[in-house]
Amino acid sequence: MAKKTGEKYQAIIDAAVRVIARxxxxxxxxxxxxxxxxxxxxxxxxxxxxxxxxxxxLFNEKMGQFVExxxxxxxxxxxxxxxxxVLVHTHLSQLSEDHDLAKVTQIELRQSNQEINExxxxxxxxxxxxxxxVIMEGMKQGIFRPDIEVRIARKMIFGTLDGVTTSWVMKxxxxxxxxxxxxxYNLFLLGMKxxx
Amino acid sequence: MAKKTGEKYQAIIDAAVRVIARxxxxxxxxxxxxxxxxxxxxxxxxxxxxxxxxxxxLFNEKMGQFVExxxxxxxxxxxxxxxxxVLVHTHLSQLSEDHDLAKVTQIELRQSNQEINExxxxxxxxxxxxxxxVIMEGMKQGIFRPDIEVRIARKMIFGTLDGVTTSWVMKxxxxxxxxxxxxxYNLFLLGMKxxx
Amino acid sequence: MAKKTGEKYQAIIDAAVRVIARxxxxxxxxxxxxxxxxxxxxxxxxxxxxxxxxxxxLFNEKMGQFVExxxxxxxxxxxxxxxxxVLVHTHLSQLSEDHDLAKVTQIELRQSNQEINExxxxxxxxxxxxxxxVIMEGMKQGIFRPDIEVRIARKMIFGTLDGVTTSWVMKxxxxxxxxxxxxxYNLFLLGMKxxx
Amino acid sequence: MAKKTGEKYQAIIDAAVRVIARxxxxxxxxxxxxxxxxxxxxxxxxxxxxxxxxxxxLFNEKMGQFVExxxxxxxxxxxxxxxxxVLVHTHLSQLSEDHDLAKVTQIELRQSNQEINExxxxxxxxxxxxxxxVIMEGMKQGIFRPDIEVRIARKMIFGTLDGVTTSWVMKxxxxxxxxxxxxxYNLFLLGMKxxx
DNA sequence: CATGAATGAGGCTTCATTCAT
DNA sequence: AATGAATGAAGCCTCATTCAT
Numbered sequence: 138m139a140k141k142t143g144e145k146y147q148a149i150i151d152a153a154v155r156v157i158a159r160x161x162x163x164x165x166x167x168x169x170x171x172x173x174x175x176x177x178x179x180x181x182x183x184x185x186x187x188x189x190x191x192x193x194x195l196f197n198e199k200m201g202q203f204v205e206x207x208x209x210x211x212x213x214x215x216x217x218x219x220x221x222x223v224l225v226h227t228h229l230s231q232l233s234e235d236h237d238l239a240k241v242t243q244i245e246l247r248q249s250n251q252e253i254n255e256x257x258x259x260x261x262x263x264x265x266x267x268x269x270x271v272i273m274e275g276m277k278q279g280i281f282r283p284d285i286e287v288r289i290a291r292k293m294i295f296g297t298l299d300g301v302t303t304s305w306v307m308k309x310x311x312x313x314x315x316x317x318x319x320x321x322y323n324l325f326l327l328g329m330k331x332x333x
Numbered sequence: 334m335a336k337k338t339g340e341k342y343q344a345i346i347d348a349a350v351r352v353i354a355r356x357x358x359x360x361x362x363x364x365x366x367x368x369x370x371x372x373x374x375x376x377x378x379x380x381x382x383x384x385x386x387x388x389x390x391l392f393n394e395k396m397g398q399f400v401e402x403x404x405x406x407x408x409x410x411x412x413x414x415x416x417x418x419v420l421v422h423t424h425l426s427q428l429s430e431d432h433d434l435a436k437v438t439q440i441e442l443r444q445s446n447q448e449i450n451e452x453x454x455x456x457x458x459x460x461x462x463x464x465x466x467v468i469m470e471g472m473k474q475g476i477f478r479p480d481i482e483v484r485i486a487r488k489m490i491f492g493t494l495d496g497v498t499t500s501w502v503m504k505x506x507x508x509x510x511x512x513x514x515x516x517x518y519n520l521f522l523l524g525m526k527x528x529x
Numbered sequence: 530m531a532k533k534t535g536e537k538y539q540a541i542i543d544a545a546v547r548v549i550a551r552x553x554x555x556x557x558x559x560x561x562x563x564x565x566x567x568x569x570x571x572x573x574x575x576x577x578x579x580x581x582x583x584x585x586x587l588f589n590e591k592m593g594q595f596v597e598x599x600x601x602x603x604x605x606x607x608x609x610x611x612x613x614x615v616l617v618h619t620h621l622s623q624l625s626e627d628h629d630l631a632k633v634t635q636i637e638l639r640q641s642n643q644e645i646n647e648x649x650x651x652x653x654x655x656x657x658x659x660x661x662x663v664i665m666e667g668m669k670q671g672i673f674r675p676d677i678e679v680r681i682a683r684k685m686i687f688g689t690l691d692g693v694t695t696s697w698v699m700k701x702x703x704x705x706x707x708x709x710x711x712x713x714y715n716l717f718l719l720g721m722k723x724x725x
Numbered sequence: 726m727a728k729k730t731g732e733k734y735q736a737i738i739d740a741a742v743r744v745i746a747r748x749x750x751x752x753x754x755x756x757x758x759x760x761x762x763x764x765x766x767x768x769x770x771x772x773x774x775x776x777x778x779x780x781x782x783l784f785n786e787k788m789g790q791f792v793e794x795x796x797x798x799x800x801x802x803x804x805x806x807x808x809x810x811v812l813v814h815t816h817l818s819q820l821s822e823d824h825d826l827a828k829v830t831q832i833e834l835r836q837s838n839q840e841i842n843e844x845x846x847x848x849x850x851x852x853x854x855x856x857x858x859v860i861m862e863g864m865k866q867g868i869f870r871p872d873i874e875v876r877i878a879r880k881m882i883f884g885t886l887d888g889v890t891t892s893w894v895m896k897x898x899x900x901x902x903x904x905x906x907x908x909x910y911n912l913f914l915l916g917m918k919x920x921x
Numbered sequence: 922c923a924t925g926a927a928t929g930a931g932g933c934t935t936c937a938t939t940c941a942t
Numbered sequence: 943a944a945t946g947a948a949t950g951a952a953g954c955c956t957c958a959t960t961c962a963t
Contacts, residue, residue, distance in 0.1 A: 364946095376944055
């Protein structure tokens with residue numbers, strides 16, 4: 138019923154990002170998103186099942202792109218070390234470039250309900266897979282320790298990048314997020330490489 | 334106006350934890366919490382300003398205790414390495430012991446609004462300070478690298494512990510959370526110790 | 530959850546009758562009924578599950594009373610002929626006495642949806658039973674023909690009384706409804722008595 | 726503006742009968758009727774003023790035909806008794822032959838609003854006239870009692886036939902409707918003929 | 922004639938909070 | 943201090959109708 142393509146589909150998603158970033162998740166009424174997108178309230182429902190569907194679609198569209206970009210850049214790097222560096226850098230630089238989107242994904246969408254959290258699971262799993270692939274490749278190449286628990290290391294990497302970005306957003310994006318790439322990379326690299 | 338002590342104050346907070354863990358944040362209406370606590374709806378407002386205040390108080394009471402316990406245990410350890418280990422262990426073991434509370438703090442309260450997120454900031458800062466103190470102590474003792482960026486390392490530590498715990502809760506607390514202490518500790522230790 | 534007794538319960542039902550009679554089923558918004566009953570919109574939902582429940586309750590309360598009154602009066606009559614007469618008379622005189630209620634039951638509630646039509650089925654069955662009992666008693670007493678098909682005769686009786694009343698309501702209740710009792714009674718009596 | 730003829734005009738009416746019979750009055754949106762009729766939503770409005778106009782037209786087309794058929798068959802009978810029999814038989818047999826139409830006229834269209842009820846008045850009056858003509862002819866011929874109140878007897882006849890048909894539809898058209906013709910006819914005949 | 926994407930008004934219901942008892 | 947009945951604001955969504963193509 139809801140056709141998920143077209144100019145207005147994009148306009149509504151982009152409007153939703155702006156409205157949620159500006160007013161917060163709770164004040165992001167459908168009518169406000171419609172107004173921001175310059176369509177009628179009812180038009181929303183030609184493109185989305187319901188309000189949750191807007192948010193899930195928003196997340197999947199934007200994060201899907203985020204994951205895809207990161208996967209592509211990582212694949213262009215050769216060694217696992219380089220891949221790890223690229224992954225950290227791409228994660229932070231992408232979010233740096235769109236403050237509204239960063240605010241929405243780091244803060245506002247976390248306030249969403251169960252339905253939405255389930256709806257965004259698939260994309261997140263893809264990202265988790267990417268991170269785990271890099272770790273496993275490093276282990277195979279003998280660059281990282283053989284006793285690393287892949288899932289734990291992945292949670293460290295994602296948890297750190299996520300926490301760093303959330304802090305940056307909460308501090309109004311005042312400093313350069315990418316300036317921390319090296320520090321973070323070093324923590325990861327040494328943690329996964331290092332011998333006692 | 335709201336007196337924040339007494340038997341009923343505690344009863345309401347504990348009821349809120351149970352109701353939110355069982356039914357989720359969105360279904361945790363004030364009337365349900367009142368019923369679970371065996372008080373009248375209106376009684377809630379003799380002890381709390383409003384609904385947000387219940388949630389903020391809940392978080393501060395429980396997390397305040399969590400931070401205090403961790404601070405105390407950490408202070409009992411001698412070296413920074415030991416402190417780091419104790420911190421990781423205490424973080425995970427405490428949350429292991431109360432599934433309801435873990436679910437509420439890791440999942441449900443993340444769905445709360447801006448007000449609440451601000452209200453819980455103070456306690457979180459205290460915890461962040463504790464982590465940073467351990468890091469700085471390790472640097473001062475020459476155990477950790479001198480070029481660590483303390484805030485970044487702290488975000489790594491907290492982000493990892495937080496991510497690990499959230500995963501565990503989302504997997505229905507099926508495995509032993511504390512069994513991952515060593516893996517996590519090693520990642521942190523090597524990351525912060527190791528030389529290039 | 531919804532408590533179906535009390536002063537306000539009655540006030541809301543009576544307000545609903547007035548609002549529906551005055552404005553029609555489609556314009557009988559919950560907010561209008563609340564206003565007419567001098568309660569807040571939300572109060573409605575302390576006494577009724579939802580809007581349909583108001584209408585079903587209204588019908589069951591009023592028609593339940595209608596059926597009970599008719600059953601009682603009929604039981605006081607001796608012969609089946611007298612019972613039939615009393616039934617016709619009581620049916621018409623009761624509806625004569627409350628124009629608003631007559632309009633609601635004869636016209637407006639017919640416009641209601643499936644849910645409501647199912648909800649009012651039980652009371653209607655009780656009324657149908659009463660009519661059939663009178664017919665069967667007359668057959669047993671040898672007053673009515675032995676070859677009458679009870680269900681058909683009941684549909685004749687109810688259909689006629691219903692049609693007569695509906696016409697009267699649609700003509701703005703301008704004439705005396707009870708003045709037709711004898712004509713109707715004779716049609717029924719002869720139809721059920723007479724021999725070929 | 727709306728042209729009430731043509732292939733599509735009929736297609737839309739027939740589609741409306743099917744959709745309403747299948748899905749009920751409330752779920753019979755204009756868009757569904759358009760889809761069933763294989764025309765665009767907007768096309769509906771080239772043939773009908775508005776949604777009510779579809780329903781009124783449907784009723785008038787179908788019931789107009791129903792009345793005409795009945796009038797014609799009745800006119801072919803000689804005595805009033807025969808005419809009455811034919812009327813009862815034709816009423817029931819016609820509705821027997823189109824379950825969808827029967828469901829729509831007996832159940833679904835009763836849920837319609839005031840506008841529609843007024844719109845269908847003219848055809849109904851014609852049918853009422855037909856019934857009354859039969860009664861009056863019987864009286865003139867001395868077959869029926871001279872003291873019959875024509876309008877009351879007409880309401881009995883119509884109310885009975887209507888009630889019988891409605892019951893049949895609500896019982897899923899499981900039994901043979903025309904099998905009741907004789908019973909009903911006898912009730913009418915004796916009621917209108919019989920002497921004390 | 923025909924299309925179908927777009928419109929936007931309108932109502933039921935929930936639930937945090939109050940206040941008379 | 944405690945109660946719980948009453949309040950009323952606020953928002954998602956549907957669907958009849960229009961109009962540019």
